[in-house]
Amino acid sequence: MPTILSVFERPDHVAAAVRKLKGRGFDDLETYSPAPFEEIEEAMDNKPSLVRLFTLVGGLLGVLTGFAMPIWMSWDWPVKIAGKPFASIPPYVIIGFELTILFGGLLTLVGLFIVGRLAPRKLDPGYSLRFSAEDFGLVVTVPDRDVAEVDSLMRAQSAVEVTLVDG
Amino acid sequence: MTSAAAEQASPRSLPQPLTAICLGLVVVGAAAFGYGLTSDPQSAWLAYHSNFMFYATLSQAGVILACIFVATGAVWPGPVRRIAEGLGAWIPVTLVLAAVGYFGGDYLFEWKREGAVHGKEFWLNETRFYVMDLGILAVMTVLSLAFLKASVRPTLKAAAPAATGFARNMIERWTAGWRGDEEEREASWVRTRNLAPLILLLYAFGYSFLAFDQIMSMEQTWYSNLFGAFIGWGGLLSAVAATALISVLLRKTPGFEDEITKSRLHDLGKLIFGFSIFWMYLFFSQYLVIWYGNVPEETQFLYDRLGPQFLIEKGFSVTAWANAWVDWDWSWARLSQDYGWLSMSVWMCIWILPFWVLLGEVPKRTPWILGPVAGIVLVGFWLERNLLIWPSVLKGDGWAWLGPVQIGVAVGFLGAFTLVFLLYTRIFPSISLPERS
Amino acid sequence: MTPPPPATAMAEMIRPRKTPKDSKINLDILSVTKGTSLSYIALVGLAALGVTQALLTLAYQTYEGLGIAGYQAPVFWGVYIITFVFWIGIGHAGTLISAILYLFRAKWRNAINRGAETMTIFAVITAAQFPLIHIGRIWKFYFLIPYPNQRGLWVNFKSPLIWDLFAISTYLTISLVFIYVGLIPDIAIARDRSTGIKKLVYTVLCGGWQGTSRQWKAHNRTILHLAGLSTPLVLSVHSVVSWDFAMSVLPGWHATIFAPYFVAGAIFGGFAMVLTCLIPVRRIFGLEAYITDYHFENMSRFILLTSWIVGYAYGMEYFIAWYSGVEFESTSFYLRAFGPYWMSTWMMITFNFIFPQLLWFKKLRTHVTFLFVLAFFINLGMWFERYVIIITSTSRDYLPSVWGLYIPSAAELSILAGSFCFFALFFLLFLKVFPIIAITEVKELVIHEKMHGEAR
Secondary structure, eight states: OOEEEEEESOHHHHHHHHHHHHHHTOOOEEEEOSSOOHHHHHHHOOSOOTHHHHHHHHHHHHHHHHHHHHHHHHHHSOOOBTTBOSSBHHHHHHHHHHHHHHHHHHHHHHHHHHHTTOOSOOOOTTOOGGGGTTOEEEEEEOOGGGHHHHHHHHHHTTOSEEEEEOO | OOHHHHHHHSSOOOOHHHHHHHHHHHHHHHHHHHHHHHHOHHHHHHHHHHHHHHHHHHHHHHHHHHHHHHHHTOOSOTTHHHHHHHHGGGHHHHHHHHHHGGGGHHHHOHHHHHOOOTTOTTTSSHHHHHHHHHHHHHHHHHHHHHHHHHHHHHHHHHHGGGOOHHHHHHHHHHTTTOOOHHHHHHHHHHHHHHHHHHHHHHHHHHHHHHHHHHTGGGSTTOOOTTHHHHHHHHHHHHHHHHHHHHHHHHTTSTTTTTTSOHHHHHHHHHHHHHHHHHHHHHHHHHHHHHHHHOOHHHHHHHHHHHOGGGTSSSSSBHHHHHHHHHHTOOGGGOTTSTTHHHHHHHHIIIIIHHHHHSSSHHHHHOHHHHHHHHHHHHHHHHHHHHHHHHHHHSTTOTTTTOSHHHHHHHHHHHHHHHHHHHHHHHHSOSSOOOOOO | OOOOOOOOSHHHHOOOOOOOOOOHHHHHHHGGGSOOOHHHHHHHHHHHHHHHHHHHHHHHHHHHOGGGGTOBTTBOOOHHHHHHHHHHHHTHHHHIIIIIHHHTTOGGGGGTHHHHHHHHHHHHHHHHHHHHHHHSOGGGGGGGSOOOOTTOOOOOTTSHHHHHHHHHHHHHHHHHHHHHHHHHHHHHHHHHTOOHHHHHHHHHHHTSOOOOHHHHHHHHHHHHHHHHHHHHHHHHHHHHHHHHHHTSOOTTTOOTTHHHHHHHHHHHHHHHHHHHHHHHHHHHHTOTTTSOHHHHHHHHHHHHHHHHHHHHHHHHHHHHHHHTOOHHHHHHHHHHHHSTTHHHHHHHHIIIIIGGGGGGSHHHHTOHHHHHHHHHHHHHHHHHHHHIIIIIHHHSOSOGGGOOOOOOOHHHHHHHHHHHHHHHHHHHHHHHHSOSSOHHHHHHHHHHHHHHHHHO
């Protein structure tokens, strides 16, 4: 099936084009954008990002580790310090807090790579360096018979350029 | 905003049942206080003092919040700023109440009754104390009123025709020398912008000294250099909570429907959430240093409030916690002794609950969640002021702060504060802002 | 714009593509990384020289012992600890700009956040070396790390120094994650415009970034969460550092206000260091279009605000020390101002509180030369603030019979100078590898502006 690349100059045009295509039932879409724009992300997929789950799990793991580790270690080798209990909560709040942040942050990074499907790999054939300049790209894969329709549709949405992606 | 909406929210008569209730509450409060003075003057004055401090910081911090909006050029608050300013209507009352408090000084301050401990006579004496504190409050009152006047002035001309009686006189006086809408808006912007940093600085320093004098000096030998900032920040958080609560309550009032938007509630929710975290941070900074050092003159203050279990070996250890859950034996915590329950309630209301409830985005945007949480934070601060004040005088009696006289006084203050707020918001337009294009 | 007539056949659609011109923002900012001038090489060489002499001193100190660092009863915390606190503090402005201002949706951070984050990373790395230098027997450093060992001992989790270990390693890690996540789209820009080995490195680092909606969405969320996590983190780090002092019962150290006071001071000093780094960068690489008066104005406001918080803390410390009626406290503070270290104290007050008051004047808030000079004095003042806190308290303990006098030794000053060179060296190298201004964030603003400009 052929893949069509349309180039836009404004994010709202991309968002409108995406909605048009989705309305016509073309769901095999991808956008390239030089900067984040909410309107495009919402038009493409309005579900909340799953990254939040990673942060939550990381934070919980961190707070558990941060309290369990010092508490267990204090009991494993009990030393009386400054008349305080072996395992005393106030100072361990600090350890618990730091590890919450540490684990939460690291798992958020993992989340970004998994949810955003980031991996050092070959770039899409439709992608080019103009999309890391100031142009917006929208690629859609459609059956042969719909190409002309998509072309006119995209031009009507003020695409500045519509081309077929080779390969 | 349409002009129709502005008219609706502009000066009008007080809402009848509410005003009557508030007046009733004031009468109840006065009667309770009067009765308390004859039966147990110490409790009556302690209750008076706790409420005085709560509303003093709350109202002043309302203006501070507005000043912060102005100084940072925040555009999101819209009429929320007017609500925060409305809290400031109580500021002149604070000044009067502080002067009245002189007559209860003997019951509150050991140093006033029996003379200061050795070495502190120069600071803890009547002349210095009342001259300085009343002076601070007087300066704050003048500046806050100047700020409020500068802030509402551009909206007054349009509101004048609808006003009657007292409100009309007031508005006429406040709009003397009118130079035209555009000029007034510009002048208001310049004026508030100039006043805001000054008021902010005076709040930081002035209210720190008020906190040292009015609360810290009740326990003569205790000191903590974070205490002023802690009280000031608490006041600010209570003002944010009050603003959020009032916003939620006013949401359905004609004229406010389109103004108190979900996104504004969301922002207020974020402020409560963040400020509450910072409040906890300040608390922890103070607590940890005192807990760790365990120096007698510092520890006594926490000891009276949190009880011994938070400071010495037996309690606050993981072992004790674990046993408590396994055997359901909380005797070590000694919560029912001293002011344990009160301390725990304060902690729950100001930190635990707002943090966990407002963590997500949805609760911050939902009025029926945000409103109650804000209310609970306010209750928490009212309890906190009690917690800071009562144990300094009545040590060990964990329920002294609760009683018919105490509740009566609290109710009276609540009625009076609400009444003053209603009066202010009915005289001055609460919606339109001197927007600067 | 009128849409071109629809094509009727597929064949018509395949036509030679125009090569679009690159974005001016990309060219401007990436030009910083291109080429090296003679003066740049000279600067790098100078910095490397400074690092080398410090390394030699360190080697000598390791061989000879801490005696050459002037450690002598009663002062065992000297320039190394002061400098450690100083650099940790510097690191705070970066996180403040990138995290807290992000949460407040203050768009003015966009042009300066990368520079500030870079500064944070290298400041924290610089700082992290000092506890090692300070312990003398560097090879025993691993004793701080809690891991199962044949000694059968665990670390003392009630010690503020262990909190420090956790706080600083967390801070360094999260700051690295933060700057890296922010860099990903910018690395992709650099990848598209480079060749050879450079392209390979960039390709691996940016993880096949193409700016798809899925990627941006995950990216936005990640930044938001990291900002949410970093905001309390930044408060905690310098608080923990302050508790290294406040947990003891030494007069002048055991103060409840220390945590917020240190944090405000850190942000204050950090902003000054941002100015110190960015003003020359802006001038040399001609980035005036991106880092504008508006940014300087806002940074100046922050410096003014934090200088008042610091001033407030100075005031309250003195007042409460006097009010407390505790002889040791009040003596300690009296000696700060009028004892042997009076000069440091007055320098700290003048540079950190009095000089910044000039920023009330709008003209001066955007006067770049003035700001650069002011930032220099603030950096100096902040170093002396730590000097005053640490040295006056340790040298004037409870018992006058054990009072002593501390003077920084040549070894300490050599390593102090080396730390500045180390910081400068890595900052300079970073300039040539990664974009010093967050390109995509600036672009976001520019495209927004372009859209609304068209709409009007």
